[in-house]
Amino acid sequence: MAHTTIITAPEKVTPVIKKEQYFSLSFVLSRVLNSGVIMSIEKNESELKGLEKSIGKLTQSKYVSLFNSYTGAVHAALWGQDIVHGSLTRLEEASEQDQRFASWLGIGLVTDSDVQQGFDKVTVTWDSLPRIEQELQPKLHKSPVLVLDFTELGFGPCASISVNDESIWTKAERLKIFGAFDLKTMWTQEEAEPDIQPGAQFNYRLSPLVAACVKLSLLRRNSGYEN
Amino acid sequence: MKTDFIRKPLSLPSEAWINEQLAYYGGPAVIPEDSRKTTFPSITKEDIVQMLVSIQQSPEEVIHEFTEKYRSYVGANYAIATASGTSSLHLALVGVGVQPGDEVIVPAFTFIATAQAVVAAKAIPVFVDIDPLTYNLNPALVEQAITARTKVIMPVHVHGLPADLAQLRALADKHKLRLVEDASHAHSASIGGQLCGSIGDGAGQSLMADKNFPVGGEGGIAFFKERENYERALSFLQETGIDYRMSWIAAAFGISQLDRLPYYDAIRARNASYLTNILAQTKLFKGPHVPEGHKHSYNMYRIKLDLEAAGLGDLPDYQVKEAIQELASSEGVFAREWQNVPIPGHLPFQNRKGFGRGYPFTLSERKDFGYHIDRFPATLSMLRSTLTICRELRSPIEYERIAAYALAFQKIDANPAIIRELVLQNTAAKKSYERDARLG
Numbered sequence: 001m002a003h004t005t006i007i008t009a010p011e012k013v014t015p016v017i018k019k020e021q022y023f024s025l026s027f028v029l030s031r032v033l034n035s036g037v038i039m040s041i042e043k044n045e046s047e048l049k050g051l052e053k054s055i056g057k058l059t060q061s062k063y064v065s066l067f068n069s070y071t072g073a074v075h076a077a078l079w080g081q082d083i084v085h086g087s088l089t090r091l092e093e094a095s096e097q098d099q100r101f102a103s104w105l106g107i108g109l110v111t112d113s114d115v116q117q118g119f120d121k122v123t124v125t126w127d128s129l130p131r132i133e134q135e136l137q138p139k140l141h142k143s144p145v146l147v148l149d150f151t152e153l154g155f156g157p158c159a160s161i162s163v164n165d166e167s168i169w170t171k172a173e174r175l176k177i178f179g180a181f182d183l184k185t186m187w188t189q190e191e192a193e194p195d196i197q198p199g200a201q202f203n204y205r206l207s208p209l210v211a212a213c214v215k216l217s218l219l220r221r222n223s224g225y226e227n
Numbered sequence: 228m229k230t231d232f233i234r235k236p237l238s239l240p241s242e243a244w245i246n247e248q249l250a251y252y253g254g255p256a257v258i259p260e261d262s263r264k265t266t267f268p269s270i271t272k273e274d275i276v277q278m279l280v281s282i283q284q285s286p287e288e289v290i291h292e293f294t295e296k297y298r299s300y301v302g303a304n305y306a307i308a309t310a311s312g313t314s315s316l317h318l319a320l321v322g323v324g325v326q327p328g329d330e331v332i333v334p335a336f337t338f339i340a341t342a343q344a345v346v347a348a349k350a351i352p353v354f355v356d357i358d359p360l361t362y363n364l365n366p367a368l369v370e371q372a373i374t375a376r377t378k379v380i381m382p383v384h385v386h387g388l389p390a391d392l393a394q395l396r397a398l399a400d401k402h403k404l405r406l407v408e409d410a411s412h413a414h415s416a417s418i419g420g421q422l423c424g425s426i427g428d429g430a431g432q433s434l435m436a437d438k439n440f441p442v443g444g445e446g447g448i449a450f451f452k453e454r455e456n457y458e459r460a461l462s463f464l465q466e467t468g469i470d471y472r473m474s475w476i477a478a479a480f481g482i483s484q485l486d487r488l489p490y491y492d493a494i495r496a497r498n499a500s501y502l503t504n505i506l507a508q509t510k511l512f513k514g515p516h517v518p519e520g521h522k523h524s525y526n527m528y529r530i531k532l533d534l535e536a537a538g539l540g541d542l543p544d545y546q547v548k549e550a551i552q553e554l555a556s557s558e559g560v561f562a563r564e565w566q567n568v569p570i571p572g573h574l575p576f577q578n579r580k581g582f583g584r585g586y587p588f589t590l591s592e593r594k595d596f597g598y599h600i601d602r603f604p605a606t607l608s609m610l611r612s613t614l615t616i617c618r619e620l621r622s623p624i625e626y627e628r629i630a631a632y633a634l635a636f637q638k639i640d641a642n643p644a645i646i647r648e649l650v651l652q653n654t655a656a657k658k659s660y661e662r663d664a665r666l667g
Contacts, residue, residue, distance in 0.1 A: 068311065096468070100468035101469060106583070203312065210476060
């Protein structure tokens with residue numbers, strides 16, 4: 001009898017990687033493994049920062065925060081704007097998953113166009129990667145937060161938020177156990193931002209290994225198939 | 228290509244080093260500055276080959292293979308691989324039936340994720356002080372904390388020493404509560420041969436790279452005894468849409484690393500035993516207490532300072548600790564604080580913002596949540612008078628390195644007058660819990 005079941009996010013069944021993508025995937029992985037990226041937290045923090053920088057350039061935004069899942073990024077997008085338990089927000093094209101997750105957070109979804117949209121989102125796939133700039137163009141600066149979902153690249157759940165408002169980014173980081181401000185406190189033992197204090201925190205920390213793979217995929221998006 | 232290979236071998240330690248001048252005052256450090264690095268996890272060809280195999284499978288297959296392999300190793304009935312230890316604890320709590328507003332008893336000394344997982348389950352963490360000998364949740368104090376709202380007792384196997392699950396199980400049964408293990412430090416740790424993670428009704432465990440059993444970066448796993456609880460956890464994921472999936476890359480590493488876990492465990496146990504025996508010969512230092520039948524996994528190694536025995540009993544313990552920390556660091560041993568404030572004293576529990584607008588704390592009828600740190604005197608005392616070796620012992624380090632660590636403590640033990648002098652010079656030292664809380 002099987003004792004385990006794979007967690008499959010509702011409505012977002014991970015696509016089986018297509019055979020023609022094997023090479024891209026293995027090329028990225030072998031490059032990353034040879035770079036010595038394995039550890040987490042401080043040792044490979046530069047991998048996370050590198051990915052943040054790449055996304056910042058693509059989305060033309062000042063601040064980027066990374067997450068180990070799409071729902072983690074959604075949570076941060078809302079929390080960063082003080083859309084919290086008991087709040088209402090509007091989401092265009094809210095998927096079944098968005099609706100369930102918002103409901104779990106205690107956030108009501110409305111269709112009233114007077115309510116500012118909670119966030120915009122773009123899903124990045126191997127097919128859309130070479131034309132990501134065009135995909136992003138209509139979404140840029142439409143709402144204060146842009147969520148990018150990299151999960152379908154196949155390295156594992158991975159998403160980000162891009163913002164220009166520093167306070168949104170700060171609050172989003174404080175939602176994460178071992179986010180930027182927790183790490184600062186860890187070394188200095190002085191609260192980095194005493195005015196923005198954390199509430200419930202989740203380990204939404206992205207693995208540097210996955211981050212390095214996504215970063216390399218973004219950097220080489222116009223290289224076609226390597227040979 | 229970057230390498231983690233340590234190119235500079237350590238010298239074989241000599242007991243004569245104990246009588247050298249302390250490195251803090253210019254003498255030779257027991258471990259020279261360019262030889263202090265330890266590496267973990269060790270990546271071998273098995274990891275790379277496993278990755279090449281896994282890349283040709285679907286992510287679901289890789290994660291399933293890992294989950295089943297590790298579940299079987301631990302001896303748990305059901306398992307769900309997750310993105311992190313925190314998410315595994317959240318799932319374990321939901322799986323055993325925690326509902327919004329329920330109370331969950333946790334130790335005041337742990338990593339913050341233990342208590343944040345309780346809040347994630349929309350429940351209220353109720354903190355209980357630790358046993359001063361084992362540093363684990365004190366069963367003698369748990370019963371006083373049980374109320375009509377209590378649903379779960381969640382002990383943590385701190386540093387890898389199994390908590391007193393026999394007594395906690397008796398309490399849980401008596402009050403019809405569930406027992407959930409936080410086994411994040413306790414890979415391969417056991418009680419009477421039964422592995423941590425398989426003993427409670429549920430368990431959560433971190434598998435991040437800093438742990439004894441590391442997957443590739445971040446990861447966790449939730450275990451369940453009963454099918455009903457396991458299925459409730461799966462339903463919860465469906466109902467909420469939360470994506471707690473582990474990356475298949477992490478799982479692939481887990482598959483190959485698991486084969487080497489018994490080797491890592493054996494080296495750690497050997498090293499810890501060596502260090503404990505040497506420390507027992509000093510006046511100032513004592514290694515961890517391990518109750519009969521408990522197998523410690525030594526994710527961390529906490530050293531107790533015995534000021535009375537060393538003739539330093541008239542000095543404030545936290546100042547002596549700070550002086551020793553400086554001396555040890557100069558010798559090349561990074562013995563440090565791991566946690567400096569009891570968890571209820573951390574901002575998320577002092578402020579109780581929760582998911583926003585105070586939820587789920589607003590579900591409680593409590594006026595006093597019991598989060599004042601003065602309620603945890605054993606934890607405070609431990610924070611004042613102990614130091615921890617973390618990753619330096621976690622790696623499967625060589626004999627000469629563990630012998631050098633031991634010699635460094637012997638060298639410091641031989642110099643109580645200098646410790647006294649340092650304490651008298653540095654009267655500005657604060658108790659650790661009077662500083663801002665740090666996570667690790």
